[in-house]
Amino acid sequence: HRYNDAGEEIDKDGKPIKEAVNLKRLAKLAKPEAGILVAGCFCLIVSSGSSIVAPLFFGAVVDAAQRSMSDLTRTAIIMLLIYIVGSIFSMFRNGLFTLAGQRLVARLRTELFSHIVQQEIAFFDTTRTGELCNRLASDTQVLQNATTVNISMLVRYILQMIGSLALMFYLNAALTGVLLAVVPLVSITAVQYGKFVKRMQQQFQDRLADAGTMAEESISSIRTVRSFSGENKVSKTYAEHVDKSYQIGRKLAIAGGLFEGIVGSMTAGAITLVLWYGGKLVYDNTHGHHSGITPGVLTSFLLYTLQVAMAFALMSALYGDFMKAVGASVRIFDLLDRKATVPNDGGEIMTRLSGRVEFKDIFFTYPSRPETQVLKGISFTVNPGEMVALVGPSGGGKSTIVNLIERFYDPDSGTITLGDRPLTELDPQWFRQKVSMVSQEPTLFASSIKDNIAYGQDASIEKIEAVSKEANAHEFISTFEEGYETLVGERGVRLSGGQKQRVAIAQALKMDPALLLLDEATSALDAESEHLVQEAIDRAMKGRTVIVIAHRLSTVRNASKVIVIDKGVIAEIGTHDELLANDGVYKKLVLRQLNAGAVNAADL
Numbered sequence: 154h155r156y157n158d159a160g161e162e163i164d165k166d167g168k169p170i171k172e173a174v175n176l177k178r179l180a181k182l183a184k185p186e187a188g189i190l191v192a193g194c195f196c197l198i199v200s201s202g203s204s205i206v207a208p209l210f211f212g213a214v215v216d217a218a219q220r221s222m223s224d225l226t227r228t229a230i231i232m233l234l235i236y237i238v239g240s241i242f243s244m245f246r247n248g249l250f251t252l253a254g255q256r257l258v259a260r261l262r263t264e265l266f267s268h269i270v271q272q273e274i275a276f277f278d279t280t281r282t283g284e285l286c287n288r289l290a291s292d293t294q295v296l297q298n299a300t301t302v303n304i305s306m307l308v309r310y311i312l313q314m315i316g317s318l319a320l321m322f323y324l325n326a327a328l329t330g331v332l333l334a335v336v337p338l339v340s341i342t343a344v345q346y347g348k349f350v351k352r353m354q355q356q357f358q359d360r361l362a363d364a365g366t367m368a369e370e371s372i373s374s375i376r377t378v379r380s381f382s383g384e385n386k387v388s389k390t391y392a393e394h395v396d397k398s399y400q401i402g403r404k405l406a407i408a409g410g411l412f413e414g415i416v417g418s419m420t421a422g423a424i425t426l427v428l429w430y431g432g433k434l435v436y437d438n439t440h441g442h443h444s445g446i447t448p449g450v451l452t453s454f455l456l457y458t459l460q461v462a463m464a465f466a467l468m469s470a471l472y473g474d475f476m477k478a479v480g481a482s483v484r485i486f487d488l489l490d491r492k493a494t495v496p497n498d499g500g501e502i503m504t505r506l507s508g509r510v511e512f513k514d515i516f517f518t519y520p521s522r523p524e525t526q527v528l529k530g531i532s533f534t535v536n537p538g539e540m541v542a543l544v545g546p547s548g549g550g551k552s553t554i555v556n557l558i559e560r561f562y563d564p565d566s567g568t569i570t571l572g573d574r575p576l577t578e579l580d581p582q583w584f585r586q587k588v589s590m591v592s593q594e595p596t597l598f599a600s601s602i603k604d605n606i607a608y609g610q611d612a613s614i615e616k617i618e619a620v621s622k623e624a625n626a627h628e629f630i631s632t633f634e635e636g637y638e639t640l641v642g643e644r645g646v647r648l649s650g651g652q653k654q655r656v657a658i659a660q661a662l663k664m665d666p667a668l669l670l671l672d673e674a675t676s677a678l679d680a681e682s683e684h685l686v687q688e689a690i691d692r693a694m695k696g697r698t699v700i701v702i703a704h705r706l707s708t709v710r711n712a713s714k715v716i717v718i719d720k721g722v723i724a725e726i727g728t729h730d731e732l733l734a735n736d737g738v739y740k741k742l743v744l745r746q747l748n749a750g751a752v753n754a755a756d757l
């Protein structure tokens with residue numbers, strides 16, 4: 154293996170292997186568009202052919218003007234036809250390549266998104282939302298252009314350049330030689346600049362992405378920003394991010410301007426040189442030294458020179474685009490290649506699932522915080538029909554246990570059994586439908602109440618109304634002018650906390666889950682709302698297997714088993730009465746709540 158200065162593995166030509174592989178994959182990505190691209194290539198060849206021969210006829214018209222009127226008209230018409238054919242095919246070429254690009258990017262986005270949502274929860278603990286959105290929106294856009302339109306432009310310029318040069322040699326080798334002496338100068342400048350731009354643009358994109366991510370976070374949590382009066386602070390941070398990208402943007406602007414100036418002057422110099430030398434040949438031709446250069450031939454030659462120079466300049470711009478595309482494709486392919494560590498499909502689908510849950514010696518560490526083990530040897534059983542309460546100090550690991558039952562994460566060691574099967578053997582998408590979670594702060598989607606309750610399944614309006622009644626939600630929904638069609642706003646902001654919870658309970662009930670996971674609200678709802686939510690929860694728990702993260706004494710007293718979790722281990726296990734008699738962590742917890750006035754002494 155050989156490596157370059159940047160430490161990347163390189164092939165025998167010294168090109169980074171990753172880049173080579175990426176180009177191949179990019180081509181593969183465009184494969185379903187092969188038909189369109191072939192048709193596009195045909196149009197491309199015809200239109201390039203037209204622009205290669207057109208200058209020849211342009212010159213012929215100039216020379217014909219010196220012979221006869223009929224000659225002039227005939228040549229002009231031929232020239233016109235060539236230009237028209239070129240334009241028509243150029244139009245189809247453009248349309249076809251753009252179409253192929255649009256189809257490709259639509260496919261790529263769809264594929265990328267479904268791949269992203271398949272990733273395990275731990276991936277989202279460490280990856281920023283804004284970054285993923287950037288890949289979906291801008292990286293795919295860069296690829297769209299690079300894989301289709303830019304390639305067609307590249308091929309066109311190459312054809313045009315080769316064709317033009319060949320015809321120029323045919324017209325006059327000496328004159329062409331003069332031109333070719335100048336071209337390498339221009340090309341070296343262009344390539345060097347391309348490299349520079351690639352680096353700068355990458356930095357620019359990175360800085361811009363930082364700013365975008367930061368803006369997204371602040372705007373999506375605007376309530377938090379507002380409540381902390383953090384507007385000025387986030388504005389300042391955003392301004393700093395923007396300034397960083399601006400600093401690079403400024404350099405890019407200067408470099409870009411300089412490049413235009415330098416390459417522009419060089420091109421002008423080349424044209425003047427060719428014009429002067431060509432003019433000399435025309436002079437020689439008319440003064441007895443036969444050179445074969447007529448004013449018409451010189452005109453053709455100048456047009457070719459312009460064409461070659463233009464193709465060169467545009468090709469160097471393309472180079473920057475391609476480099477950007479390589480960067481974008483590395484990021485996209487990295488994401489597409491990523492395999493979720495917790496699979497999301499496959500596994501067994503059973504006809505029935507009982508609500509039985511068993512934890513056998515579970516150890517667990519969050520992948521995003523590898524230095525802290527959160528669960529340290531948890532074992533317990535929940536039998537079908539039981540209501541089990543998880544209690545304990547905050548941060549002890551209760552929610553983590555619930556997360557593991559949903560298989561959001563896999564434990565470091567130990568087995569979790571659901572029904573009678575290890576969780577790892579069940580089809581995750583299937584068993585998650587049998588396990589419903591009602592959290593303290595349910596997140597709703599920005600659609601109607603009806604859609605939120607149905608969430609992706611076709612449930613009849615009767616069914617939705619029935620579960621809403623059971624969840625004490627029907628009444629408040631009916632008071633809305635638009636009833637079940639009422640839009641709840643982003644994350645459900647247009648509903649109160651208690652209303653959101655009741656919608657979430659209806660959601661859970663609609664699934665008729667074998668196992669209900671509940672996270673009792675700690676936040677204070679108003680008494681009326683609290684009563685309605687509690688009633689709905691009690692109803693939902695009836696006849697079901699339930700694991701509840703309990704904060705209320707009444708819930709704990711009704712539980713068939715209370716599991717006290719403290720610092721990642723089970724401190725105590727038993728019924729409320731047994732635990733009170735124990736004089737341990739549980740009793741302390743209860744007494745603390747009593748002192749805080751959270752429960753009635755009579756409840757004990």
Ligand code: ADP
Binds near residue numbers: 521547553
């Ligand atoms: P509880 O529900 O008992 O309040 P949790 O299960 O939420 O406790 O948290 C247990 C520990 O795990 C805490 O120290 C918490 O900081 C940590 N933790 C929770 N969620 C994550 C996460 N997604 N990534 C890393 N650490 C986490």
